[in-house]
Amino acid sequence: AYSIYTFANVFTDTGxxxxxxxxxxxxxxELAHVLVDEIGRLADTIEPLEVARAKAQLRAQMLFGLESMSARAEHLAATTLMFGEPVPHTHLVERIEAVTEDDVARIARTITAQKAAISAIGPGSGLDALGPLAALAA
Known part of the structure; x- marks a missing residue:
């Protein structure tokens, strides 16, 4: 693969x-097989160090994102819309720190139990090789 990444869009009732x-x-x-194997391992192999790194990254991303006044105002507006009241960033940091490996495994099991939506862009040759991924959408 020449490029691979994940992303999350989180809303109040879906994501x-x-x-x-x-x-x-x-x-x-080959890539389809590797991806299916890794997705299958998501809920089974939650390492404490991985969770600690993810929490540190999320915390830093959130705090660095609040450096400007406009970002702080946007944060307060977004949390007011999502939670019905402004939520201080310190409360969100506490919530991040409270996440456990079991929490991550539980959510990973929930996510991987869902049917996937798959789209592919290209000339069409080689798409048959994506068969293992198609099984995730079945």
Whole structure:
């Protein structure tokens, strides 16, 4: 793969966990198998160090994002819309710190139990090799 990343869009009642992969048709089959294996391992192999790193990244991203006054105002507006009242960033940091490996595993099991939506862009050759991924959408 020449590019791979994940993203999350979280809303009050739903959300999207996305996985983007860019590769050539010649690597599509191998990549499909690797992705299916990794997605299958999500809920089974939650390492404490991984959770600690994720929490540190999320905390830093949130706090660095509040450096400007406009970002702080946006944060207060967004939390008011989501929670019905402004939520101080210190409260969100406490909530992040309270997340456990079991919490992550539980959410991962919930997410991986859902049917996936898959889209592919390209010339069409090699798309048959994505069969293992198609099973996630079935």
């Amino acid at each position: 999207i966990l996305g996985l983007y992969v860019g590769t050539g048709a010649e690597m599509a089959g």
